[in-house]
Amino acid sequence: MSQGEYVAAAYGVVFVALLVYVAIIAAKLARLERETAELAELARTRHADV
Amino acid sequence: MSTSSPSSSTSKSAVPALAALAAALVGIAIAFAFYVAPEDADQGISQRIFYFHVPIALTAYACFGWGAVKGLLLLWRKDERYDLESYVAIHQGTIFGSLTLLTGSIWAKASGGHWWLWSENQLVLFLVLFLFYSAYFMLRFSIEEGPRRANISAVYALFGVVLIPVSFLAIRLAENIIHPTVFTRDGPQMSGVMFLTFCIAWLAMSVLAYALYRLELLGKRLDSNLRELRELLT
Amino acid sequence: MSYLADVATLARKDLRLELRARDTLPAMLLFVVSTLVVFHFALPEGADEVAAQGLLWVALVFTALLGLARAWAPERESGALEGLVLAPCDRSAIWLGKAAAVFAFLSAVELVALPAFALFFGSVDAATVAGVVLASIGICAVGTLLAAMAAASRTRELVLPLLFLPLAIPLVVGGVGASVSPEPGRYLAFLALYDAIFSILCWASFEYVVSE
Numbered sequence: 001m002s003q004g005e006y007v008a009a010a011y012g013v014v015f016v017a018l019l020v021y022v023a024i025i026a027a028k029l030a031r032l033e034r035e036t037a038e039l040a041e042l043a044r045t046r047h048a049d050v
Numbered sequence: 051m052s053t054s055s056p057s058s059s060t061s062k063s064a065v066p067a068l069a070a071l072a073a074a075l076v077g078i079a080i081a082f083a084f085y086v087a088p089e090d091a092d093q094g095i096s097q098r099i100f101y102f103h104v105p106i107a108l109t110a111y112a113c114f115g116w117g118a119v120k121g122l123l124l125l126w127r128k129d130e131r132y133d134l135e136s137y138v139a140i141h142q143g144t145i146f147g148s149l150t151l152l153t154g155s156i157w158a159k160a161s162g163g164h165w166w167l168w169s170e171n172q173l174v175l176f177l178v179l180f181l182f183y184s185a186y187f188m189l190r191f192s193i194e195e196g197p198r199r200a201n202i203s204a205v206y207a208l209f210g211v212v213l214i215p216v217s218f219l220a221i222r223l224a225e226n227i228i229h230p231t232v233f234t235r236d237g238p239q240m241s242g243v244m245f246l247t248f249c250i251a252w253l254a255m256s257v258l259a260y261a262l263y264r265l266e267l268l269g270k271r272l273d274s275n276l277r278e279l280r281e282l283l284t
Numbered sequence: 285m286s287y288l289a290d291v292a293t294l295a296r297k298d299l300r301l302e303l304r305a306r307d308t309l310p311a312m313l314l315f316v317v318s319t320l321v322v323f324h325f326a327l328p329e330g331a332d333e334v335a336a337q338g339l340l341w342v343a344l345v346f347t348a349l350l351g352l353a354r355a356w357a358p359e360r361e362s363g364a365l366e367g368l369v370l371a372p373c374d375r376s377a378i379w380l381g382k383a384a385a386v387f388a389f390l391s392a393v394e395l396v397a398l399p400a401f402a403l404f405f406g407s408v409d410a411a412t413v414a415g416v417v418l419a420s421i422g423i424c425a426v427g428t429l430l431a432a433m434a435a436a437s438r439t440r441e442l443v444l445p446l447l448f449l450p451l452a453i454p455l456v457v458g459g460v461g462a463s464v465s466p467e468p469g470r471y472l473a474f475l476a477l478y479d480a481i482f483s484i485l486c487w488a489s490f491e492y493v494v495s496e
Contacts, residue, residue: 013153036276201492201493205492
């Protein structure tokens, strides 16, 4: 590998790590979205009962 | 039980601005590192790894320090909020620490010809810290949630900041017995533009780490608020 | 003075318990001798004496780990730690008493291990002995606190080595330096510095580890 490629690799590693972080946050957001939907559903049925 | 804080309404507005600032600063830092800073006379293009590698390392130290400060506040004021903040700061520090190891390894290969050099003090230190803080997560996740876990995590975080200088000293001392140092990366002094680039990159990494810290904190608080809501509803 | 009396009482209690049950000390002694024998076969023919000096430190650290894993076992098994924490003595005295007891065990092991090492691998000089004493203080101070942390976790014995080894690296550096360097003074000074810093930290923070 040439020197330039090593530089590209170093910056690439940081970039990929950031992308992985975004992916993890996205997965977490999806889970939170599902949970809030569940809770909203729960609250709605509770509201209808009363 | 509540982990929500009165400041959470203000932090929500701060995170997007922080993220935008971090994005802008990282963009400027990359532009400076590749187009403004002059090529290093000795090392050529591979010296440009320095502009990200060293700021990432410094940011990792700052995160570990921040985690210890929050740990100290927890022990002092007994507020559960600090436990979460300390944990998130150390999590960020570990991420940046791993990045330091990766970029440092690439730099060692580019400038020294080997993927791992025991003569690189900072790399060795980060390996020790990486092991130490990995154990933090092992410990934390094997203790039941509660004030005891918060206390133990905080004390361990404090041990971390004490270990950093002690380990650094130890690694410097070990150098003399294991192999006399011949390879140094210092080289000639940085020029003004190089130093400016370095400072911009450092600022960019700090803001990025802080933005990620606030983002993760936001997620964790949302999580605990939701759990509380679920308990109230069922 | 009553603080020191508390510490002495707690340490004496551990020693007496060990004398009666004989759980830990024989195991540590057997372990360290076995390790040295294993090292004889692990070192290839013609390996120099310096390599053996390094292995001595590995043997000591792992033997200490064996003892530390059991350090809080009596309290945990009988649920006595909660009682001790509530007792009208300073909580740091509990740590100091336990560390003193562990230090006594480790010293006993070293009294066997160092002559055994000298017998199997060659000489042990004064600097090595000084290094062993100083490093043992650090091992006991830090190890006792980390063992108390590990005792609070579900994984216990599993997590203690993970916590302890990164913190033991500076001790190994200082100890090996004292053993092999022609001028051991700075390594001994470093060990003393480590002991001072971490003893103070452990002493100050122990009460948070055991209390809610």
